[in-house]
Each structure stands twice: as structure tokens, then as C-alpha cells.
Amino acid sequence: MDTARQTVEGTFRSRYQRLSYFFDNEKVLGLLMIAPAMLYILALVGYPLILAFVYSFSDITVGSTHFNFVGLKNLQELIGDFDFKNALKNTILFTAVSMSIVLVLAKILALILLKDFKGKFLVRALILMPYVAPISLGVIGWLWMLDSIYSPINWLLQHTGLFGSDFWPMWLGKPGLAMTAIITVHVWRMLPLATVIMLAGLTSIPQDIQDAALVDGAGYFRRLFQVTIPMMLPIMMVAVLFGIVFTATDIIIILVLTRGGPYDSTQVLVSQAFYTGIDASDLAKGAATALFLFPLLAAVAIFMLQIARRSEVT
Amino acid sequence: MEKNSEFAKQIALKIAHFGSLAVFAVFATLPFLWMLITAFKQDADLYNRANNPFIFNLAPTLIHLKELFYETQFVKWLYNTAWVGVAVVLITLVLAIPAGYSLVRLAGRWGERLGIGIFLTYLVAPTILFIPMSRVVAELGLQDSLWSLVLVFPTFTVPFAIWLLMGFFKAIPKDLEEAAMIDGYSRFGAFIRMVIPISTSGILTVVIFSFTLVVQEYIYTLTFVTTASKYTVSVGVPTFLVHGDVYNWGALMAGCLIASLPIVIVYNFFVERFISGLTLGAVKG
Numbered sequence: 001m002d003t004a005r006q007t008v009e010g011t012f013r014s015r016y017q018r019l020s021y022f023f024d025n026e027k028v029l030g031l032l033m034i035a036p037a038m039l040y041i042l043a044l045v046g047y048p049l050i051l052a053f054v055y056s057f058s059d060i061t062v063g064s065t066h067f068n069f070v071g072l073k074n075l076q077e078l079i080g081d082f083d084f085k086n087a088l089k090n091t092i093l094f095t096a097v098s099m100s101i102v103l104v105l106a107k108i109l110a111l112i113l114l115k116d117f118k119g120k121f122l123v124r125a126l127i128l129m130p131y132v133a134p135i136s137l138g139v140i141g142w143l144w145m146l147d148s149i150y151s152p153i154n155w156l157l158q159h160t161g162l163f164g165s166d167f168w169p170m171w172l173g174k175p176g177l178a179m180t181a182i183i184t185v186h187v188w189r190m191l192p193l194a195t196v197i198m199l200a201g202l203t204s205i206p207q208d209i210q211d212a213a214l215v216d217g218a219g220y221f222r223r224l225f226q227v228t229i230p231m232m233l234p235i236m237m238v239a240v241l242f243g244i245v246f247t248a249t250d251i252i253i254i255l256v257l258t259r260g261g262p263y264d265s266t267q268v269l270v271s272q273a274f275y276t277g278i279d280a281s282d283l284a285k286g287a288a289t290a291l292f293l294f295p296l297l298a299a300v301a302i303f304m305l306q307i308a309r310r311s312e313v314t
Numbered sequence: 315m316e317k318n319s320e321f322a323k324q325i326a327l328k329i330a331h332f333g334s335l336a337v338f339a340v341f342a343t344l345p346f347l348w349m350l351i352t353a354f355k356q357d358a359d360l361y362n363r364a365n366n367p368f369i370f371n372l373a374p375t376l377i378h379l380k381e382l383f384y385e386t387q388f389v390k391w392l393y394n395t396a397w398v399g400v401a402v403v404l405i406t407l408v409l410a411i412p413a414g415y416s417l418v419r420l421a422g423r424w425g426e427r428l429g430i431g432i433f434l435t436y437l438v439a440p441t442i443l444f445i446p447m448s449r450v451v452a453e454l455g456l457q458d459s460l461w462s463l464v465l466v467f468p469t470f471t472v473p474f475a476i477w478l479l480m481g482f483f484k485a486i487p488k489d490l491e492e493a494a495m496i497d498g499y500s501r502f503g504a505f506i507r508m509v510i511p512i513s514t515s516g517i518l519t520v521v522i523f524s525f526t527l528v529v530q531e532y533i534y535t536l537t538f539v540t541t542a543s544k545y546t547v548s549v550g551v552p553t554f555l556v557h558g559d560v561y562n563w564g565a566l567m568a569g570c571l572i573a574s575l576p577i578v579i580v581y582n583f584f585v586e587r588f589i590s591g592l593t594l595g596a597v598k599g
Contacts, residue, residue: 026420026501027420029416029420029501029502030416030419030420030421031416033412033413033415033416033420034412034413034416034417034421036408036409036412036413037409037410037412037413037432037472037476038413040409040468040472041432041435041469041472041473044447044450044465044466044468044469045435045438045443045469047450048443048446048447048450049438049442049443049446051446051449051450052442052443052445052446055445055446055449060449105338108334109338112331112334112335112338113335115331117331123335123339124582125578125582126339126342126343127338127339127342128342128578128581128582128585129342129343129346129574129578130342130345132526132577132578132581132582132585133346133574133575133577133578134529134530134547134548134573134574134577135530135532135548136530136532136548136549136551136552137547137548137551137552137569137570137573137574138345138346138570138574139552140551140552140566140567140570141345141346141348141349141567141570142345144348144349144352144563144566144567145344145345145348149363150360150361150363150367152348152367152368155363155366155367156368159366188341188342188345191342192342196585200586245437249440249441251441251533252532252533255532255536256552270441273441273445274444274533274537277445277448278444278445278448278537283445283446283448283449286445287445287446290441290442290444290445291442293441293442294442297437297438297442300437301434301437301438304430304434304437305430305434
């Protein structure tokens with residue numbers, strides 16, 4: 001048994017010695033080991049990304065071989081397009097409002113969870129559920145809770161007397177209410193992630209700094225604004241950046257809950273791109289619509305690089 | 315007197331603490347509780363507006379589970395998801411483990427930069443890419459096939475996996491590999507025989523996250539696949555458990571709950587590692 005293993009190891013080793021030039025030369029080996037992943041990323045992220053730009057300046061449609069460059073025509077058309085302006089406006093509104101709510105609630109929840117108490121693991125697990133469960137499935141739960149006839153939320157509010165007996169809002173059927181519903185569900189989904197990131201930031205502040213501030217006579221708010229928040233700034237930036245990316249580019253909630261309706265009041269850039277590019281087969285216009293998010297993503301990428309560089313130095 | 319008010323203040327603080335915790339916990343879990351109630355309710359109870367929706371006015375029933383398993387393609391979707399998940403996880407490991415190691419140990423100063431660059435592709439991926447990607451998939455003849463998902467899903471699992479693994483490999487003392495190399499292993503041999511075995515927990519984390527990301531994916535699947543029997547569970551349930559405009563809510567909720575719970579439970583044990591990866595090490599956990 002033992003000798004058999006030794007011979008196996010022996011052949012293993014000698015075969016490697018023959019190839020030792022490749023396996024011991026660090027530059028060659030490093031290149032060989034990273035090449036497959038790099039090639040894959042170039043082929044399936046890099047190439048489609050270039051295609052996204054190319055399509056935006058063309059008149060390509062699904063299923064046709066027809067392809068002409070049309071220059072800036074798509075972009076010009078979009079800028080004048082009412083649907084596009086509406087989607088852009090909705091994207092900004094949706095992102096700004098839900099991000100602000102998420103940040104405030106996440107900060108509160110993180111401070112609550114910072115305390116030690118019995119059953120913390122269980123509570124944390126429950127609070128994480130919305131982020132962890134497959135999003136499209138969790139959102140179906142909301143679709144049923146906001147049902148126009150059987151909504152348990154309406155039932156509860158009516159039976160506790162908060163709503164009058166003839167007041168039964170159709171959450172997903174009225175423009176303002178639909179946007180409120182989308183934002184609520186999005187907050188529900190993003191809050192766990194933001195909270196856990198904030199919590200990581202809070203616990204990373206060394207206790208002796210807090211103690212030193214306390215000894216120096218700093219009160220709670222002084223410590224909050226002059227120690228806690230400044231020290232959490234990089235991590236809060238990370239939370240905000242991820243929040244913006246995940247909010248502006250996520251359409252699952254909208255596709256499942258409202259499909260952009262009623263009257264396009266919840267249509268955002270990406271859902272608009274999906275309906276034009278895939279459902280209506282106008283790849284060029286869809287790609288151009290989605291591409292409007294690229295400057296946002298690029299800005300976020302640059303910020304992330306800067307944060308990473310700063311943490312590299314320290 | 316003084317002592318009493320101090321005591322009262324502490325009690326009040328405690329109540330406020332638990333009260334706010336309870337509010338957040340209910341907000342987070344309400345849709346899942348509602349799924350649980352709906353999944354076991356008789357239709358006559360469910361669709362009666364006079365009934366209190368939060369309690370069982372009639373005896374609970376298993377009929378919706380029966381419908382879900384025998385009259386829909388739910389089991390097939392679970393199977394598809396598992397199949398695609400396993401394939402994507404394998405591809406992710408094969409591409410990301412060597413790449414992560416190479417960036418940490420062999421690439422020198424530009425390794426870290428390149429690693430961050432790769433990580434950033436994780437942010438850009440699906441939203442801008444789904445339209446051109448539909449064309450790439452069509453040209454490869456993979457439209458309406460699970461293979462299209464196997465091909466494309468690693469675009470978001472690989473960058474994140476490389477980044478997570480870089481963190482793990484960095485933590486391994488260089489002495490260990492050097493000792494293995496003195497014992498006669500080549501650099502590559504040391505990587506295979508020494509580094510991979512002691513990185514098991516990092517690799518396990520990557521497996522869990524890649525699989526979770528696959529289960530959650532929605533846009534690519536919706537774009538590439540059109541036949542009901544080829545959907546994953548995340549897209550199949552919202553798309554096909556609808557009969558005309560009438561939802562079969564009982565079966566629908568049962569399906570959502572059954573597909574969500576395993577992921578929720580497993581994920582909880584790994585969430586801290588996920589966060590320290592996501593925050594680019596801006597926080598040292």
C-alpha cells in the first residue's frame with residue numbers, strides 16, 4: 001500500500017521534472033495559470049461589451065443579417081424620445097429615493113444589531129432572508145401581498161381602522177402607488193446587504209479609539225460624528241456604490257411586479273432596454289438604451305479603484 | 315429613587331431595542347410567512363375576502379404541494395437549476411483557482427491591480443451585456459438551450475471567485491510552499507499538493523456563492539431560453555405557474571418557499587466572507 005503510493009508519487013514527480021521549465025519558471029507558469037480565465041473574460045465580457053457599443057451605432061435587429069452603421073442616430077433618437085426621458089427620470093427617482101431610505105434604515109439596523117443579545121444569530125439570519133433568497137421568488141411573495149383583491153396588507157390596515165371601510169388601494173395599478181411599491185420592495189431586498197456591510201464597518205473601528213475619545217470626555221454625538229462616521233466613511237462609500245449599481249441595473253422587481261406599468265410609470269432604463277431590445281427585437285435601440293448606464297458604472301468603477309488603492313497603502 | 319429611575323430607563327431601552335428588532339424582522343420575513351400560510355391553505359379559504367387572511371379558517375391542505383409536484387414542471391426546473399449550477403461551479407473553479415493563485419504569487423506588482431480590474435467586470439456584466447450576449451448565444455447555436463447558461467453564467471461567477479480566492483491565497487504563509495519546493499515539488503506541484511488542500515474552506519465559499527448566484531440569475535435566462543421545460547427555477551416559477559391571467563397562488567407560493575429555503579440556510583454560514591470580499595478588504599474582518 002505504502003510502496004504503491006510512493007511509486008505513484010514518484011512518477012508524478014518525474015513527469016513534472018520533465019516539464020520543470022514550465023512549472024518552475026514563475027513568469028511562464030503565472031501566465032499559463034491566468035490565461036484560461038483571461039481568455040474567457042475577454043471573449044465573454046470584453047467582446048460583448050464592444051458589441052454593445054457597436055450595436056448602439058447600428059440598425060441591427062433580432063434574426064436579420066442586415067447591419068449598417070448609422071452613427072449617432074440611435075442616441076439622437078433616444079434623447080428626443082418621450083419613453084426614454086420617462087425611463088431616465090424613473091431610474092433617477094427610483095435609485096435616489098430607495099438608496100436614501102436604505103442608507104438610513106441600514107445605519108439604524110446596524111447599530112441595533114451591534115449590541116450583543118440572545119438569539120442574535122437567528123435574528124441576523126431572518127433579516128438576511130430577503131437578500132439571500134432568489135430575488136424573483138421573494139418578489140412573487142410581494143406580488144401576492146399587494147394583490148388587488150386579496151391583499152393581506154389592505155385587510156390588516158382596514159381591520160385595524162387605519163383605512164376606511166371603502167378604501168382599498170390597488171398598489172400595483174396606480175402610477176404613484178406602483179412606484180411606492182417598487183421602492184418598498186427594493187428597500188426590503190437591499191437593506192440586509194447594506195446592513196451587513198455597515199455592521200462590518202462598525203465592528204472594524206478599534207475599541208481603544210472609542211475608549212480614548214470617551215476618556216477625553218467626548219459625548220455620544222461627538223463620538224458619532226467625529227469618530228464613528230469618519231472612520232466608517234470608506235466602507236459607507238462601498239455600500240453606497242454597490243447600492244447604486246445594484247439599484248440602477250436591477251430589473252427583476254420591475255419585471256415581476258409591474259412590467260413597467262401602469263402607463264410606463266415604473267419603466268426604468270434597463271426594463272425599457274429589455275422590452276425594446278429583446279421583446280420588440282430592436283437590438284440596436286435596446287443596446288443604446290442600456291449603454292446610458294455605462295458612464296454611471298464607469299464612475300463607480302473609478303471610485304472603487306481609488307478606495308482599493310487607499311486601503312492598499314494603509 | 316435615583317436607582318429606580320435608572321432601572322426604568324434600562325428597561326425602556328431594552329424594550330425599544332427589542333421592539334425595533336421585531337419591526338425589522340417582521341418586515342424582512344413577512345413575504346415568506348405569507349408564502350408559508352398560502353401554501354397550505356384551501357382555495358375556499360384563500361379566496362374569501364371575509365376571512366382573516368392570517369389564520370387557517372379551514373383545515374390546512376397539501377393539495378397545492380401535490381399540484382406543484384405533479385402538475386407543473388417544478389421538479390424539472392429544480393433539476394435544471396442543479397445541473398446548470400454544478401456545471402457552472404466546476405467551470406468557475408477550474409478557471410478561478412489557478413488565476414487567483416497566479417495573481418497573488420506569480421504576477422508581482424500588477425497582480426493586485428489586475429485582480430481589481432477583473433473584480434470590476436463583476437459589476438458591469440449582465441445589464442449592459444444581455445443584448446449583445448443574446449446575439450453571441452444565437453450565433454453559437456445555443457439559444458433555447460441550458461448550455462447557453464453554462465457558457466454565460468461564469469461571466470459573473472469567475473470574477474468574484476478570483477477576487478475571493480486571492481484573499482485566501484494571500485493569507486497562506488509563503489514558507490509552506492517554499493518548504494514543499496525544497497522537498498522536491500515544482501512550483502506547480504506545490505500549488506496542487508500544498509496550496510489547494512489547505513484552501514478547502516476558501517474553495518467551499520466559492521462553491522456556495524457561485525451556486526447561489528446561478529440560482530438567483532434571472533435576466534440571461536429570460537433572454538436566452540423560451541421553452542418551458544428548459545427554465546431554471548428562478549424564471550420558471552414566475553413565468554409559467556400562471557394559468558392565463560389567473561395565478562395558482564397556493565402552488566406558486568409553495569414553489570417559491572421550497573426553492574428559497576435551502577439557499578437561505580446554507581448562505582448564512584458564509585455571509586461574512588462574502589462581505590469582506592465585496593468590500594475590497596476596506597474592512598479587515
